Amino acid sequence: MSQTDTAETTANRTDSQGVSTTAGETVQETRPEWTNYEADGETKLAVDDLDVHYGDDHALKGVSMDIPEESVTALIGPSGCGKSTFLRCLNRMNDRIRAASVDGTVELDGEDIYQDGVDLVELRKRVGMVFQSPNPFPKSIRENVSYGPRKHGDIETGLLAKLTGRAEPDREDALVERSLERAALWEEVSDRLDDNALGLSGGQQQRLCIARCLAVDPEVILMDEPASALDPIATSKIEDLIEDLAQDYTVVVVTHSMQQAARVSDQTAVFLTGGELVEYDDTEKIFENPESQRVEDYISGKFG
Amino acid sequence: MIAVPRDEYRESLDELRADVESMANDVLGQLLRALDALERDDHELAREVIDGDDRINRRYLDLEGDCIDLIALQQPVASDLRFVAASFKILTDLERIGDLATNLAGYALAGGPELIAEVRLQSIGETAYGQVREAVDAYVDADSEACRAIAARDDELDAACQNASEAVVRDLIAGESDRWDVERLLDDVSRLLLTIRDLERVGDHAVNIAGRTLYMSDGDPELIY
Numbered sequence: 251m252s253q254t255d256t257a258e259t260t261a262n263r264t265d266s267q268g269v270s271t272t273a274g275e276t277v278q279e280t281r282p283e284w285t286n287y288e289a290d291g292e293t294k295l296a297v298d299d300l301d302v303h304y305g306d307d308h309a310l311k312g313v314s315m316d317i318p319e320e321s322v323t324a325l326i327g328p329s330g331c332g333k334s335t336f337l338r339c340l341n342r343m344n345d346r347i348r349a350a351s352v353d354g355t356v357e358l359d360g361e362d363i364y365q366d367g368v369d370l371v372e373l374r375k376r377v378g379m380v381f382q383s384p385n386p387f388p389k390s391i392r393e394n395v396s397y398g399p400r401k402h403g404d405i406e407t408g409l410l411a412k413l414t415g416r417a418e419p420d421r422e423d424a425l426v427e428r429s430l431e432r433a434a435l436w437e438e439v440s441d442r443l444d445d446n447a448l449g450l451s452g453g454q455q456q457r458l459c460i461a462r463c464l465a466v467d468p469e470v471i472l473m474d475e476p477a478s479a480l481d482p483i484a485t486s487k488i489e490d491l492i493e494d495l496a497q498d499y500t501v502v503v504v505t506h507s508m509q510q511a512a513r514v515s516d517q518t519a520v521f522l523t524g525g526e527l528v529e530y531d532d533t534e535k536i537f538e539n540p541e542s543q544r545v546e547d548y549i550s551g552k553f554g
Numbered sequence: 555m556i557a558v559p560r561d562e563y564r565e566s567l568d569e570l571r572a573d574v575e576s577m578a579n580d581v582l583g584q585l586l587r588a589l590d591a592l593e594r595d596d597h598e599l600a601r602e603v604i605d606g607d608d609r610i611n612r613r614y615l616d617l618e619g620d621c622i623d624l625i626a627l628q629q630p631v632a633s634d635l636r637f638v639a640a641s642f643k644i645l646t647d648l649e650r651i652g653d654l655a656t657n658l659a660g661y662a663l664a665g666g667p668e669l670i671a672e673v674r675l676q677s678i679g680e681t682a683y684g685q686v687r688e689a690v691d692a693y694v695d696a697d698s699e700a701c702r703a704i705a706a707r708d709d710e711l712d713a714a715c716q717n718a719s720e721a722v723v724r725d726l727i728a729g730e731s732d733r734w735d736v737e738r739l740l741d742d743v744s745r746l747l748l749t750i751r752d753l754e755r756v757g758d759h760a761v762n763i764a765g766r767t768l769y770m771s772d773g774d775p776e777l778i779y
Contacts, residue, residue: 550633
């Protein structure tokens with residue numbers, strides 16, 4: 251009797267394996283070799299089997315990819331495909347969403363950023379973020395840039411520092427100039443550093459946000475649709491800047507503009523609905539000859 | 555179903571394919587007429603071919619403009635991009651084949667190839683024409699197997715042309731040339747050699763078309779470089 255039971259159980263197992271093979275048609279559409287791309291250069295961020303749930307919603311499914319240093323990696327895909335979720339995992343911005351649960355590992359220079367004891371302030375200093383709409387603080391241009399270093403205690407500018415002689419206005423000025431230079435904004439604002447940042451144009455505000463991000467000397471810069479709210483001229487300045495920054499930083503950019511991804515990135519990861527990473531390769535390869543039919547259809551605008 | 559802007563784009567890609575095919579048929583017609591003009595010493599037909607080259611050139615510029623418009627306005631990517639890029643290059647090959655047909659017609663007008671050697675021009679012409687015909691069909695059907703076959707067969711055409719050229723020179727050296735007017739002989743020989751060379755070039759353009767088509771269909775640049 252118990253032997254029959256065992257036999258039945260075994261049979262059931264075989265059945266369920268058979269079913270999963272049938273379901274393999276879906277698996278065929280996302281072949282592992284389409285995503286296990288190895289870029290030239292050192293890996294800066296190694297993401298392995300990353301799963302994200304927002305409550306019952308499975309937002310990212312087992313995403314693994316290595317992001318090389320000093321290059322631009324573009325993340326593209328339709329709305330709701332998980333690309334922004336993925337981006338936010340790279341500096342643990344998802345920690346702020348209570349319902350979000352993250353499994354898998356994200357290694358920055360070989361250290362898992364999700365392990366216990368990671369200092370989030372330090373992590374976000376190393377992995378900075380620039381958002382879709384420019385969000386400068388309602389403060390002067392100078393204060394916007396020096397905000398991070400002051401908060402991190404790298405520069406002291408307060409009244410107490412002034413009275414105790416610890417203030418270093420020269421160092422602050424140098425940092426502000428260096429950061430604004432690097433963000434290609436210095437020439438436009440050097441004579442009005444004490445003006446309110448909200449008086450700048452949208453494109454200038456976005457470059458100011460990039461300068462603010464650079465001021466804390468990050469290693470990785472995450473950008474979530476950094477030019478989608480900007481006109482073509484401001485967009486092209488941001489794109490030039492992205493390419494330039496990639497000489498010193500690891501840049502990961504989410505964009506809805508496929509042409510932007512094609513223009514600025516060295517490698518492109520395509521996420522499709524359901525939180526899957528479907529293809530990850532050199533940008534030329536993705537836009538000239540992608541492996542996946544679904545990726546081809548998506549980038550060519552053949553929907554539905 | 556509601557028409558989306560992308561529908562228009564897909565239609566213009568289909569139109570481009572049909573237009574390239576129709577230009578190719580025109581060029582193939584020119585090639586056939588030029589060969590026939592050579593065969594039958596038909597000066598009227600030769601002139602028709604020469605006059606037709608303007609039509610081919612205008613068609614070429616129109617379609618090249620269509621490719622540029624598609625790239626500028628629709629930003630094709632992936633297989634669409636490869637299709638437009640391949641078509642753009644194939645148009646040039648077709649235009650050149652048209653020029654070669656005009657050359658052949660010019661040789662027919664200049665007196666045609668005197669039979670100074672055992673050269674089977676029509677057979678070489680048939681092979682060259684067949685290569686172009688098949689390359690155009692491969693483009694229309696995006697048939698990568700056919701592309702590889704066309705490239706492999708080009709050696710046969712090259713060998714036939716090589717043999718023919720050698721036969722002309724050998725015949726010249728063997729020389730019963732004293733019974734010829736030397737000036738006339740030089741004209742005839744050089745014209746015959748040019749005819750052979752132009753037919754060989756027609757075959758080269760067919761291979762180019764096959765190479766671009768293989769890139770278009772498979773993303774494989776093997777036959778291009």
